[in-house]
């Protein structure tokens with residue numbers, strides 16, 4: 049077995065995992081919004097498979113339990129941080145002044 053064969057095998061494994069993640073989920077694990085799986089790969093809303101625990105921190109890119117469906121833009125925001133961090137960052141961005149309930153005086 050050459051190194052090349054192992055790489056090809058891992059590529060196939062990753063593709064199979066991507067298929068499985070895409071088939072099992074319709075919403076982004078970070079922002080909770082629906083993911084349009086027909087968007088091209090370079091679209092900010094395109095589906096991407098993200099590792100909950102980043103590979104750079106010891107997470108496995110081939111383990112289904114470590115992978116989740118996310119938007120391309122959410123994945124880019126998350127980078128190698130935690131999913132919770134990204135969720136909070138998105139929440140912070142989505143805060144609208146009008147969504148905060150406040151009491152108005154009648155006079």
Ligand SMILES: [Zn+2]
Pocket residue numbers: 076077078079080081118119122
């Ligand atoms: Zn998202």
